[in-house]
Amino acid sequence: xxxxCSIDGKTLTLSLNSNKPLSLILSENIGDGxxxxxxxxxxxxxxxVLVNGxxxxxxxxxxxxxxxxxxxxxxxxxxxxAMKDIEKAYELVGAAPCRECYASRTMIFESLISxxxxxxxEIIKELSIVRCPCMDTEDEVNIVLKAIDIRRKRRVRRS
Amino acid sequence: xxxxxxxxNIHTPHNMAEFxxxxxxxxxxxxxxxxxxxxxxxxxxxxxxxxxxxxxxxEIEELHRFQRNDRFAEFGSMVTLDEVMSVGKAVLPKVxxxxxxxxxxxxxxxxxxxxxAISTKGLTTSFPGTLVALDANVEIRMIKKKRLxxxxxxxxxxxxxxxxxxLPPQSMIxxxxxxxxxxxxxxxxxxxxxxxxxENAMSVSFTASLDQDVLNNPTIAFTYPSHGILxxxxxxxxxxxxxxxxxxxERRNLEMIIFTFIDSSFQDLSDLQKIRTKxxxxxxxxxxxxxxxxxxxxD
Ligand code: FES
Numbered sequence: 001x002x003x004x005c006s007i008d009g010k011t012l013t014l015s016l017n018s019n020k021p022l023s024l025i026l027s028e029n030i031g032d033g034x035x036x037x038x039x040x041x042x043x044x045x046x047x048x049v050l051v052n053g054x055x056x057x058x059x060x061x062x063x064x065x066x067x068x069x070x071x072x073x074x075x076x077x078x079x080x081x082a083m084k085d086i087e088k089a090y091e092l093v094g095a096a097p098c099r100e101c102y103a104s105r106t107m108i109f110e111s112l113i114s115x116x117x118x119x120x121x122e123i124i125k126e127l128s129i130v131r132c133p134c135m136d137t138e139d140e141v142n143i144v145l146k147a148i149d150i151r152r153k154r155r156v157r158r159s
Numbered sequence: 160x161x162x163x164x165x166x167x168n169i170h171t172p173h174n175m176a177e178f179x180x181x182x183x184x185x186x187x188x189x190x191x192x193x194x195x196x197x198x199x200x201x202x203x204x205x206x207x208x209x210x211x212x213x214x215x216x217x218e219i220e221e222l223h224r225f226q227r228n229d230r231f232a233e234f235g236s237m238v239t240l241d242e243v244m245s246v247g248k249a250v251l252p253k254v255x256x257x258x259x260x261x262x263x264x265x266x267x268x269x270x271x272x273x274x275x276a277i278s279t280k281g282l283t284t285s286f287p288g289t290l291v292a293l294d295a296n297v298e299i300r301m302i303k304k305k306r307l308x309x310x311x312x313x314x315x316x317x318x319x320x321x322x323x324x325x326l327p328p329q330s331m332i333x334x335x336x337x338x339x340x341x342x343x344x345x346x347x348x349x350x351x352x353x354x355x356x357x358e359n360a361m362s363v364s365f366t367a368s369l370d371q372d373v374l375n376n377p378t379i380a381f382t383y384p385s386h387g388i389l390x391x392x393x394x395x396x397x398x399x400x401x402x403x404x405x406x407x408x409e410r411r412n413l414e415m416i417i418f419t420f421i422d423s424s425f426q427d428l429s430d431l432q433k434i435r436t437k438x439x440x441x442x443x444x445x446x447x448x449x450x451x452x453x454x455x456x457x458d
Binding site: 001016017018019020021024040041042043045048054055056057059060061062064065108125126128129 | 166167168169191194195198199200201203204205206213215217260263264265266267269270352354355
């Protein structure tokens with residue numbers, strides 16, 4: 001099956017099995033194995049990417065559903081200005097995800113920050129999908145709030 | 160990898176007429192709603208079946224509709240659990256909104272659909288049990304003599320003896336109707352993970368009106384992902400015969416009666432599921448006791 005989509009800003013036409021999970025497409029077809037996991041239903045939460053700006057578990061998205069969609073993975077996201085905001089928040093709060101869940105958790109952080117979600121309950125719930133126990137929920141909330149603030153100030157300065 | 164293996168054919172109907180012609184041509188197709196159940200099976204990919212056919216329901220506009228009046232809310236089966244929360248948080252029964260909140264991250268509820276949650280073979284969420292306790296109605300669309308027929312049914316009538324929701328062949332759930340309720344006791348609890356630990360997880364959904372010390376119209380559904388949904392009018396009747404508050408021996412008696420029902424339906428629940436069920440029953444009784452004792456006395 002031929003599928004047109006955009007991955008990390010590149011417009012691609014891929015020849016894929018129609019039900020191949022996006023997580024496998026990223027690691028096998030795009031060579032992004034370092035940042036995305038594929039746990040076969042274990043619900044590890046370590047495969048989050050942004051699909052049309054919304055965070056999704058890439059192992060749950062079949063190839064036929066990415067047609068015409070814009071996918072952003074950690075691979076390209078880490079080079080953006082938005083990532084700097086999150087890194088700064090990690091530094092200020094004094095907590096950051098471990099190496100294993102860094103990519104996935106950061107992508108979910110980004111979606112919460114760009115949507116301006118400040119309700120602690122919402123933040124904790126959204127991030128609860130990442131089963132890695134390396135982070136405290138209080139730190140997660142603080143990181144999101146800090147990063148929202150950092151981003152708002154940066155935008156004000158720029159304008 | 161596996162790119163050489165046969166890739167399932169994807170059909171994307173845009174309306175019910177197209178759906179009916181596809182399902183008539185390919186009666187053994189797999190229906191694809193949000194895909195949360197299918198994609199989390201360890202053997203989801205590559206497909207073991209040669210020439211598999213998949214009908215993706217996401218493009219059928221009528222399955223995404225939501226409407227409400229003063230008595231009930233009606234959702235198309237492709238409405239996601241997240242959308243249910245955003246449109247119905249203020250009006251839907253508390254037991255239902257508590258249930259959706261409990262499912263957890265929006266990364267799941269944004270993809271899981273109402274129809275998918277009810278129709279999948281395994282129980283990946285506690286949601287169907289709550290719909291059973293709320294006596295929800297579903298519209299079933301089915302092919303009979305090559306024509307698409309529609310029929311509204313109580314969800315409880317689709318529950319088979321094993322506690323599984325079973326649909327007629329070549330059929331799908333197209334709408335779900337949930338009545339608003341003013342029952343003043345609504346209780347939902349879930350424990351363990353339905354997705355990763357089905358052998359030990361369970362949930363309970365309970366609704367009733369507590370009037371002074373008597374329960375009216377109680378309904379209770381226990382959901383065990385490894386077994387099915389336990390719902391019985393007899394259990395409801397046991398609750399309606401009680402007068403609250405219950406003391407310790409009455410509570411133990413209630414527990415015994417309910418376990419007789421549970422054991423006759425699901426013989427091999429895990430020890431943890433049994434302990435958790437006891438804990439939940441205790442929590443329900445405690446809550447009802449407390450409500451009875453704190454209710455203002457009427458003249
Ligand atoms: S790879 Fe584990 S949830 Fe997606």
